Amino acid sequence: MIWLTWRQFRTQALVAAAALAAVAIYLVYLGSRVRDDYTDVLGCQPSDCVTARHAFDDAYSGQLSAVGVLLIAAPALIGIFWGAPLITRELEEKTDRLVWNQSVTRTRWLATKLVLLTLASVAVTGLFSLLLTWSASRYDEFIGNRFGALNFASRNIVPLGYAAFAFVLGTVIGLVVRRTLLAMALTLAVFAVVQLIVPNVVREHLMTSVTSTVAFDEDAMSRSDAFGMNDRGATIVGYTMAGAWSLTDEAKVLNADGTPYTNRQAVACGKGLPAENMACMAGQNLHFSYTYQPANRYWPFQWIELSAYLGVTLLLAAFGFWWIRHRSS
Incomplete structure (x- = not known):
């Protein structure tokens, strides 16, 4: 056979x-x-x-x-x-x-x-x-x-x-x-x-997904597709944690107290070079909620x-x- x-x-x-x-x-x-x-x-x-x-x-x-x-x-x-x-x-x-x-x-x-x-x-x-x-x-x-x-x-x-x-x-x-x-x-x-x-x-x-809080800083921006502003506040688009499976396409950027990050706050950090603007925003203790499957x-x-x-x-x-x-x- x-x-x-x-x-x-x-x-x-x-x-x-x-x-x-x-x-x-x-x-x-x-x-x-x-x-x-x-x-x-x-x-x-x-x-x-x-x-x-x-x-x-x-x-x-x-x-x-x-x-x-x-x-x-x-x-x-x-x-x-x-x-x-x-x-x-x-x-x-x-x-x-x-x-x-x-x-x-x-x-x-x-x-x-x-x-x-x-x-x-x-x-x-x-x-x-x-x-x-x-x-x-x-x-x-x-x-x-x-x-x-x-x-x-x-x-x-x-x-x-x-x-x-x-x-x-x-x-x-x-x-x-x-x-x-x-x-x-x-x-x-x-x-x-x-x-x-x-x-x-x-x-x-x-497997059950994980939701965590991610600091909005230079590393987060380097792993994202875009950062945008609208009437409802700031959003970060396409963020992917290293090696993880992102289940969040677009997340609202929040202040330390949980309130939306506004355009007025962003304008205050928009007076220098892109790297300086990003450092200014990172210093404001911003964060966003992120749902994902961990890399491991x-x-x-x-x-x-x-x-x-x-x-x-x-x-x-x-x-x-x-x-x-x-x-x-």
Whole structure:
């Protein structure tokens, strides 16, 4: 069975290996460039860090995001082109009648296919994730957005769970619907829906968030996108604590007594150079409320999500074994 599985799978394996080699060459080149530029911006002065941060982000966010999207798409492609046709091909070509009436039972046939090809799916996606994680590590460290929906899903170990889930999902859907094109379409639809729901609805609730008070100073400004004033007071936009997952997009800047920081107070600090103005504001003991997931929860989140996907994968596989024994004919 192992030899037969390899013969049927070798074309897909060679295509995957060639694609992975091409991606590896590009990511090694990109990672080297990121590291060179990271060295240049690492020693920025607080007053210049906002500009340096934006320049560094603009230089590499597009490239790393494109590769991240490709990595997230890889499990979907595996589910569509490896998982969905696995059984439907046998059913449509009527070879199932030969294969499943030999000494090898249909349960053993499915178990061998699932184990070997799931491992292959995880290996391909894992190597891709390892390369991207290395290439983007300095960018993630400086920009501080490891919990971002795209970054989180395309780094470290969670892509392994996506790959296993997508492959088994495609296989089980193919087993049930018995039509290749329909199975491919349903696999893509289900996987896409799951990948939208988990980061946008589920992930932030895996652990209880933390709310704390942050001093409004030069460091806070260097980690923010903008500082604005309106009739309701001052706001800080896009602040991200080092390595944390920010759940606060915009926060009101408050005085020490909790009252809003007003435009009149800001004008009093607007008479010098930007660095002097910032130092003046920092000296007024301002603060804002910030809700986030701490940086030290990154790996617990990775393991929780990986475990959840693997758990669902095992349930799908169990359903597949039950179906092929009792419902497939």
